[in-house]
Structure formats: structure tokens, C-alpha cells
Amino acid sequence: xxxxxxxxxxxxxxxxxxxxxxxxxxxxxxxxxxxxxxxxxxxxxxxxxxxxxxxxxxxxxxxxxxxxxxxxxxxxxxxxxxxxxxxxxxxxxxxxxxxxxxxxxxxxxxxxxxxxxxxxxxxxxxxxxxxxxxxxxxxxxxxxxxxxxxxxxxxxxxxxxxxxxxxxxxxxxxxxxxxxxxxxxxxxxxxxxxxxxxxxxxxxxxxxxxxxxxxxxxxxxxxxxxxxxxxxxxxxxxxxxxxxxxxxxxxxxxxxxxxxxxxxx
Numbered sequence: 001x002x003x004x005x006x007x008x009x010x011x012x013x014x015x016x017x018x019x020x021x022x023x024x025x026x027x028x029x030x031x032x033x034x035x036x037x038x039x040x041x042x043x044x045x046x047x048x049x050x051x052x053x054x055x056x057x058x059x060x061x062x063x064x065x066x067x068x069x070x071x072x073x074x075x076x077x078x079x080x081x082x083x084x085x086x087x088x089x090x091x092x093x094x095x096x097x098x099x100x101x102x103x104x105x106x107x108x109x110x111x112x113x114x115x116x117x118x119x120x121x122x123x124x125x126x127x128x129x130x131x132x133x134x135x136x137x138x139x140x141x142x143x144x145x146x147x148x149x150x151x152x153x154x155x156x157x158x159x160x161x162x163x164x165x166x167x168x169x170x171x172x173x174x175x176x177x178x179x180x181x182x183x184x185x186x187x188x189x190x191x192x193x194x195x196x197x198x199x200x201x202x203x204x205x206x207x208x209x210x211x212x213x214x215x216x217x218x219x220x221x222x223x224x225x226x227x228x229x230x231x232x233x234x235x236x237x238x239x240x241x242x243x244x245x246x247x248x249x250x251x252x253x254x255x256x257x258x259x260x261x262x263x264x265x
Contacts, residue, residue, distance in 0.1 A: 040097075040102075118145075118164065134231070160194065162182035162196065163188070166183055169184070170187060181248070212238065212241045223235060
């Protein structure tokens with residue numbers, strides 16, 4: 001499992017126990033590279049850790065980060081019909097295989113029926129396009145899976161990664177106080193739908209069918225995006241949307257600098 005320094009700092013300040021490839025025996029690793037071990041090996045380790053947590057007879061939470069779908073797209077041969085080191089499509093298909101195997105193995109466990117599995121991407125493959133922030137390049141999958149509790153359905157509203165935490169806690173019927181910017185999407189009002197997308201320089205804010213883009217040197221623009229093609233038409237500046245975007249990003253930067261995303265001690 002590969003974790004950035006920023007992530008490690010966040011995890012260490014919020015009560016996480018970080019477990020990585022060092023917890024695996026050499027005989028348990030089918031493939032590894034600079035990013036980490038093969039997804040199936042990570043899931044083998046995860047099953048073992050979850051079993052151990054279950055023994056304590058307390059609710060448990062785990063965040064599992066897969067890495068096989070990163071360049072150079074390496075994974076054990078013979079798992080899927082696309083050879084290793086060929087393409088992103090092969091790496092994604094392998095990850096899909098590994099997740100499927102993980103779910104099948106988890107089904108055999110006593111904790112499966114009362115566990116909520118959330119499967120989500122951390123980012124898209126590429127944000128390059130004909131516009132600064134093509135919205136179709138930021139469309140990622142998110143699946144809530146708990147077959148004993150959730151009937152199959154499709155959620156159509158605009159949501160964002162910021163909504164994952166509040167939605168999980170809301171679904172589990174937790175009562176809590178937080179500094180989340182997100183919403184419980186199952187109770188979200190239509191005018192609360194929004195998302196934040198960015199590159200290393202451009203900051204985007206999606207709300208009410210419009211995309212506000214903030215760039216260095218105080219350059220900004222309002223666009224009407226097409227969520228299917230990623231194209232966008234420049235429209236008249238929207239002062240309210242602009243102020244909302246600036247406020248969100250300024251507040252996030254302030255909280256990060258002050259360390260206020262860390263848990264209250």
C-alpha cells in the first residue's frame with residue numbers, strides 16, 4: 001500500500017493504525033513494485049486484519065488503498081485476459097477481479113452480513129481535455145454495498161468525495177459533530193448538490209449546473225459544462241457562484257494550515 005506523506009500525517013493525527021506490505025510474508029506476495037503489492041495480496045492482508053478486529057467484538061472501520069491500477073500497470077499473470085504491463089484497461093480489470101475475489105472471500109466471514117463496503121476511486125485517470133477542467137474526467141465510481149441491508153439502486157444526484165464520510169455516518173445512524181464540508185447525500189436538498197474538482201493550479205466548483213474555475217493571478221471564469229462530453233461553454237460571470245467558490249477554497253486552506261482537520265483531543 002502506497003501512502004503519501006500528507007496522507008500519513010492526516011492518518012497519524014486521526015487515530016489510524018497504518019498497516020502496509022511489511023505485514024505480509026514473502027510467500028504471500030504474488031507481485032510488488034514501488035507502489036506496493038498486488039491488490040489481491042493487499043486484500044488477503046485486509047481479510048486477516050478484519051478477522052482480528054472482529055475477535056474483539058466491537059465495530060470496526062478499515063480504509064484499504066489499492067495500487068495496481070497505477071503505472072506501470074503490473075499485476076500477477078493469469079488472473080485476467082490482458083497481460084500485465086500493457087495498459088490501464090488491464091490494470092483496472094485486474095483491480096475489478098481482485099475486488100470481486102475479496103468480496104467472495106468476505107462472504108464466508110461472520111462479519112460480512114453486518115458490514116458496509118464502500119468502493120470508490122480516489123481520483124480520475126487524467127484531467128487533460130479541451131477545457132481547463134473537463135467534468136467528465138472527474139466522474140468516478142462509488143458503490144455502497146451491503147446486500148443484507150441495501151437493495152440495488154442507482155443514485156443520480158451530483159455528489160463528491162467530501163460527501164462520503166457524512167453519508168456513511170448518516171446511513172449508520174450515528175449522532176456526531178464534525179467539520180465535514182460534505183452532506184449526507186440521502187438527505188441532501190437539491191440546491192445542496194455541488195462538487196469540487198481541480199488540477200495542481202486550477203480550482204473548480206460545480207453547483208446548479210455551472211462550473212466556476214479559479215486560476216492563478218486572480219483569473220476566473222464561469223462555464224456551462226456538458227457532463228457527458230466534458231465540453232463547456234463560457235457564460236457570463238456569476239458573482240454569487242464566484243464568492244461561494246472562493247469562500248470554500250479559502251476556508252479549506254485556512255483549516256489545513258491551522259491543522260484543524262485533525263481530531264479534537
